Amino acid sequence: MNTQLPEPGADALVHSAKLTAAIQGDIAASETGTIPFSRFMELALYAPGLGYYSAGATKFGDAGDFVTAPELGPVFAACVADAVAPVLQQLGPEALFLELGGGTGAFAEVALKRLMELDALPSRYLILEPSAQLRVRQRERLRERLVPPLFELVEWLDGPVPEDWVGVLFANEVIDALPTPRFAIEAGEVYEEHVTLEGGRLVRVLRPADSFLSGAVRHLERRLATSLPEGYRSELLPQLPYWIQAVSGGMKAGAMLFVDYGYVRSEYYLPERSDGTLRAFYRHRMHGDPLLWPGLQDLTASVDFTALAEAGVAAGFDLAGYCSQSSFLLGNGLAGVLERIEAIDDPVERLRRHQEVKRLTLPTEMGERFQVMGFEKGVEFGTAFMAGDLSFRL
Numbered sequence: 185m186n187t188q189l190p191e192p193g194a195d196a197l198v199h200s201a202k203l204t205a206a207i208q209g210d211i212a213a214s215e216t217g218t219i220p221f222s223r224f225m226e227l228a229l230y231a232p233g234l235g236y237y238s239a240g241a242t243k244f245g246d247a248g249d250f251v252t253a254p255e256l257g258p259v260f261a262a263c264v265a266d267a268v269a270p271v272l273q274q275l276g277p278e279a280l281f282l283e284l285g286g287g288t289g290a291f292a293e294v295a296l297k298r299l300m301e302l303d304a305l306p307s308r309y310l311i312l313e314p315s316a317q318l319r320v321r322q323r324e325r326l327r328e329r330l331v332p333p334l335f336e337l338v339e340w341l342d343g344p345v346p347e348d349w350v351g352v353l354f355a356n357e358v359i360d361a362l363p364t365p366r367f368a369i370e371a372g373e374v375y376e377e378h379v380t381l382e383g384g385r386l387v388r389v390l391r392p393a394d395s396f397l398s399g400a401v402r403h404l405e406r407r408l409a410t411s412l413p414e415g416y417r418s419e420l421l422p423q424l425p426y427w428i429q430a431v432s433g434g435m436k437a438g439a440m441l442f443v444d445y446g447y448v449r450s451e452y453y454l455p456e457r458s459d460g461t462l463r464a465f466y467r468h469r470m471h472g473d474p475l476l477w478p479g480l481q482d483l484t485a486s487v488d489f490t491a492l493a494e495a496g497v498a499a500g501f502d503l504a505g506y507c508s509q510s511s512f513l514l515g516n517g518l519a520g521v522l523e524r525i526e527a528i529d530d531p532v533e534r535l536r537r538h539q540e541v542k543r544l545t546l547p548t549e550m551g552e553r554f555q556v557m558g559f560e561k562g563v564e565f566g567t568a569f570m571a572g573d574l575s576f577r578l
Contacts, residue, residue, distance in 0.1 A: 189476075190467050196480055203227070203234040203479040204386070211381055218378035218391060221474075226363035228478045230314060236479055237315050237361070251468075252357055253443070253550060254291035257540040259513070259521050261294035264441065266517030267558075267568040268352045269304035271439045274563045279438070280351030281306040282341075284358045284431060286313045289322035291356065296334045305337065306351060312341045312431070344433035353432055353440040359492065360444050360484045362427065364419040366460065367393060367401050369412045374398040377417070379475065386475045396422060407490075408453060418453060418460035419485040425495040432499055437562035440501060443509065445553050446487030448577050461486035489555055490578045501559035505569020506578060510551030513544060515571030 192200070207227050211219050229236045253260035272279045281299075286292055292309060299305050313319050319340050326335055366377035368390050375390040376397055393401070400422035405411055412418075421427075432440060446452065452461070464474050466481040474483050493503050507515075522541065528534040545551040555574075558565050569575075 189469055189471065192477060192480055197477075199234070199239065200477045200479050203231060206231060206234060207379070207386065207478060208381060211379065216378070216391065218380040218389060221366045221377040221379055221388065222363040224379040224386075224478075225474070225483050228474075228483055229361060229363065231479070234479050236482055237318075239315075239317065239479060252287060253509070253544060253554070254287060254294070254356065256543055257537060258294040259518070259537070259540050260544055261291045262298045262521055263513045263516045263518055264291075264354065264443075265295045265298035265302065265304075266520075267512070267515075267565065268354070268439065268441065269299060269302040270566045270568075271352055271560070271563045272299070272304040272306055275350045275438060277307055278350060279306045280308050280310055280345065280349050282310045282312065282345060282351060282353045284312050284353065284355040286311040286318065286322045287356075288318070289325040292322065292338065293326060293329050296330060296337065300334065305334075307337070308339055309337045310339050310341050310345065312343070344431050345435075346433075348434035348436050350435065350437045352438055353435065355431075355441070356443045358444070359421075359424075359442060359487045360446070361482070362421060362424075364421055364462075364485045365397055366417060366419055366462065367397060368417045369401075369414055372414070374401045386478075388475065404449075404453070407449065412453065413455060413458070416455075416458050418457070419462060421488070421491065424491055425498045428492075428495045428499045432501075435561065439504065439561070439563055439565060440496065440559040442487075442492065442557045443512075443554060444487045446489050446555060448574075449488050449490035452486065452488045452490075487555075489557055492557055493575075493578050496557070496559040499559075501561045503575060503578075504558035504560040504565040505573050506555065506557045506575045507569055507572045508552050508574070509554035509556055510545040510547070511572030511574075512556040512569070516568055518545075 207224060210223065210227065211217060227235060230238055232238055283292060292311065296309060311322060313322065326338055368375045368377060370390060374393040374397065376393040378389050378391045379386055380389050400420055404420060462474060462485045463470050463472060464476065464481045464483055489506060493506065497503060525534060525537040528537065543549045558569060
């Protein structure tokens with residue numbers, strides 16, 4: 185038990201115990217008495233009605249476990265809208281906007297209002313949201329804060345767009361929450377981290393990796409032009425190309441925009457990062473025990489942006505650009521946002537908006553830790569990545 189973490193309430197512990205029992209059932213049903221860590225992460229985050237993102241506990245903001253850029257205020261979503269407006273205008277009246285994981289609905293609210301100002305509204309604003317509780321929260325917020333013609337554009341999906349389409353796909357802090365395999369190098373061989381039961385407790389163990397993961401690790405070593413050292417553990421998403429193809433679906437023309445924290449491959453797999461990037465978040469506290477209180481804490485791993493670039497290109501897109509969040513915001517309307525902030529009469533609100541900009545852009549905050557990557561197919565982002573493009577580092 186991590187004594188530095190606040191103890192969950194009785195109802196939360198009961199909820200976690202139900203999910204733990206379901207995970208134990210999965211383990212008991214397996215031939216090996218273990219499940220891959222990626223399967224554990226999938227259940228911990230997305231098990232229907234029990235997983236962290238599927239259940240109803242507060243996740244975003246001061247009362248939750250973490251804060252995302254759209255929840256800080258309107259600045260982030262307004263700048264993203266400025267970046268994608270030219271793409272939507274190029275695609276014409278049939279263009280769609282697809283947001284993966286809608287959070288509280290804060291991003292959709294601001295983005296739709298800003299796109300209307302820019303005369304770049306999509307024909308439909310689609311939200312692919314796995315959590316029924318978050319869908320309800322998003323719907324209530326957007327119905328309350330959008331004028332009826334804007335609210336009527338919003339639809340919720342259970343999966344990718346089912347037909348051929350043109351438009352923009354946007355995902356903020358989504359890839360870091362994809363269930364990830366964990367690998368280890370032992371005696372020169374590739375092993376996979378599994379979860380099993382010992383003495384009634386969930387524990388992590390190693391098993392020989394299957395040919396898919398083992399081949400992916402060996403491919404990674406070839407790309408790094410070095411062998412990973414003995415005892416090295418980290419994460420790898422060999423399924424990322426298939427995920428990109430699945431979520432983009434039948435997109436015939438358009439753009440994809442991903443915002444997340446992570447590194448280029450050469451930095452992700454540095455020798456000193458010998459236990460990977462996996463971490464857990466509970467009540468704004470980061471810690472290293474992913475098996476603690478399943479369903480009550482967020483699990484996340486940093487994004488390999490080199491792998492993301494390769495996956496997007498493999499799916500038929502051109503890489504449009506890659507830069508820090510700070511550079512992206514500066515290149516997509518932040519100057520205009522600051523002008524609008526200066527025009528705010530209320531000094532308290534004006535100060536709050538200035539603090540929001542600082543959190544989004546300062547290197548010590550989110551400005552450099554978060555990266556933005558764009559892809560395009562049959563359209564052009566234009567100047568969206570002109571400020572500080574880092575594609576050469578990939």
